[in-house]
Amino acid sequence: MPFLAADVGGTFARVALMQMSADEGREVAVLAYRKLACAQFDGLAELLQSFVDSDVRTSVRHCVLACAGHVAGDEVLNDNSPWPIHLAQLRQALALDEVAVLNDFEALGYALGNGPTGGSRLLCGPTMRTDGPVLVIGPGTGLGAAVRLPAAAGGHVLATEAGQMDFAPGSVREREVLACLAPHGGYVAYERIVSGPGLLTTYGALCALRGETPRLATPEEITAAAAACSDAQAVETVQIFCASLGSFAGSLAMTFMTTGGVYLAGGFLHSMFTLLEHSAFEERFLHGRSVRAFLSQVPVWVTEHGRHGVLGAAQWYLRRGVPQAARQAST
Template structure:
């Protein structure tokens, strides 16, 4: 490909790294490629491999969304061994500018660019279009962000909402908390609402029921819940969905995000039918006096696989998004 004018965008999770090219003024990803993070010692190696594969010698600038807090120029991934210095990477590849943003902030920025056919209505509505929108979803971890409307677009909120405390609501959940607390100490909702969290929840339910936890992976649990008569797997996945609904509902109340809830991440599209029939809605709406507010808030499952790349492309030209590199990328105060 001719490298003239292209920018590089990436969505770097704990398991996979998605890369693509975008043309000036466009958010549509071109030459998208998914690489396994475990196959590369460093981020630099993965970028170099991608650019070689798509036959692009260099690009003008880049924006990477990473599953990590972004503070200063040193970035250490939360759920992988990659770490890097943003300015060192920028100099190595000769980019005129480089932005690094939180992966769920990018997911949020991508939501307005997702076409309607890739939004599956889960519950609620009609919502308030002028209010913030919540973006949340389980994958390698639990990502939480939101979009706040401004005059000419949206500002993404960078949060670590997946690390709030797990709050049990009944005796069974108190028992689950006790089991996980013995293992982890503090128990955040991410200890339950992510891939490994599903496995934690499954093993906890097995212990409470006094049965063997036969399934070794999150993928095996979801497959058994959807395709077999495995009552433990089905019970666990239903509880997982209900807890996700409860956490999402809490976040709506906290952020005032009655503009809508957008469920993202790597797990939910693969269990779409199960999610729609699960107690997610029950957990989401069960807020006592605030139930009418939750009932009027629409919830959508996002099935677009490149939402994070769309958001990284949006962030390239969005002056409200913090970045590193040349000073034409505005830094937000504080």
Template sequence: MQSPFDTDLHLPFPILIGDIGGTNARFAILKDAYGDPRPFPIVQTADFPTIEDAIQRTVLDKTSIQPRSTILAIAGPINGDDIPLTNCPWVVRPRQMIADLNMSDVLVINDFEAQGLAVGSLADEHREPIGSATGETLASRVVLGPGTGLGVAGLVHAQHKWLPVPGEGGHIDVGPRTPRDYAIWPFLTPVNDPGAAIGRISAEELLSGRGVMNIYRAVCGAEGQSELFTQPAEVTSAGLAGTNAIAAETLSLFTTYLGRVAGDLALVFMAKGGVYLAGGISQKIVPALKKPEFRTAFEDKAPHSALMRAIPTYVVTHPLAALAGLAAYAQTPARFGLETEGRHWRG
């Protein structure tokens, strides 16, 4: 019986790899098992009615290389032959792609699994250390990415392989700890299930683009101040520049809460190999992350503070990290334990 992890799965080259988000789609072609992927211009998903149309017009019509298979990382659950994206009208239909695009194999995985694959293969030049801890190179790791939402994945190292563990860790509870937290928490809007009497504050409601705005509005409410900014980038820019006190506090609280959640996840996975911060927000606020608040919150996990001080933290700086992770898997699948059952289609 074939293992669902298919560590010896070798898809035929050339391989089309794709990172499909709610707003943008990124594609590249791997010609063989040795060369670097050839990237194509970033696609706005709203500009194309279907993923097949986007691939045909922006990839296949621009190259003489005909992919024989594809690996796609998508932002959405994978269940069945029709795979809708969470924040995009595209529906991935692997059997239709095999027929329409003349491919033999289609493999579809979660977008943060791809980030996990990247974290298992990144060179030092593509990660910016936050703090001085170095950690154990081959120990388990965690990746989390504040962006449109909060993506989370574990990367377990076992039996000489990296095993990505996707999940919905962005939806864990976050509660107040300090007097300042208790002052602003009443101004946060809780997440409510239908019929629930009491809502909750999830990590994603604080550690995302809208989370920046949620914290900013809560600080304004606690201070009795009018809101000057309407976009997350405005808040983070003013916070980094120090031109607005409430924006600066918002950014400080954001990095503090990110440190707390990152530390919790490090404990869950015993991530002695490090915690990696992915996504555009993390890359834009590196100067704030290098201030004491992030590492202080990360390490403040009594009775295990000494353990936490030894766990390194990084910002992923690779501009196409998910594609790099897919490429690493496509070229060296035996290094990874990737579950393929129900996610691999053959023509």
């Protein structure tokens, strides 16, 4: 019985028509797939309906959503969502029997927890991975993270709100940026720095510190200028971004003892791999002497987001969320 799987981010939504696979080597089969820009639609119901109208040729009664944030009652709470998501309205608008929801990085954890996939590139650490917890991190519109436990512990994925942790500057310059963002002190989340919008935030702060007017207006312009070394503030912005990402990833790798590896997910990072490779990421990831020996044995991979979100959401749904009646109808 085909069902919808959607990986909904702050900028793009990836939507697929899925089905339990007849191939023993795969859990799910992708019948149709599209990547859609959220800004082109008034709401999630309109986005999903557009996919159904263009790509679905059969009745669909079930849907699983991988979304940033968490569910509170009938609503998915997420500061970076382009529009409110109310589950009852979504069910009614699309005539669905059920809408199941999980965290978007929880879905990525299910998809990426079994090892590097095609297109993954090793950033630092050994090429071989051992069995153990796996950490998935992704800066995009926000900053997400999840941990997949090893198979011996059930293979479950723990969703987190780690991107909301207090930003910890690792250099004098980062302290100056933090003081610029919070001149009277207070809470500044990691995702305020380590995200696509975070690039703009840091770039603006650096321009202010130098008494200059920002001339770049998008994260893409900043990373392009940094790669071309055509804007000094852009170069420093990317340096701070990469170093801060290294500190963030290393702290979580220590917290969860992620011997299975760390995966940095998203086309955003994949496109700036060379900048990451030549940055202070690895040095900041390794932290201090007491944990350096452990962290140096943790492989860090950069992988494209691609279809991993919808695949992970579908795997989770078939294992835990799909109603027994739907399973029986599919056999």
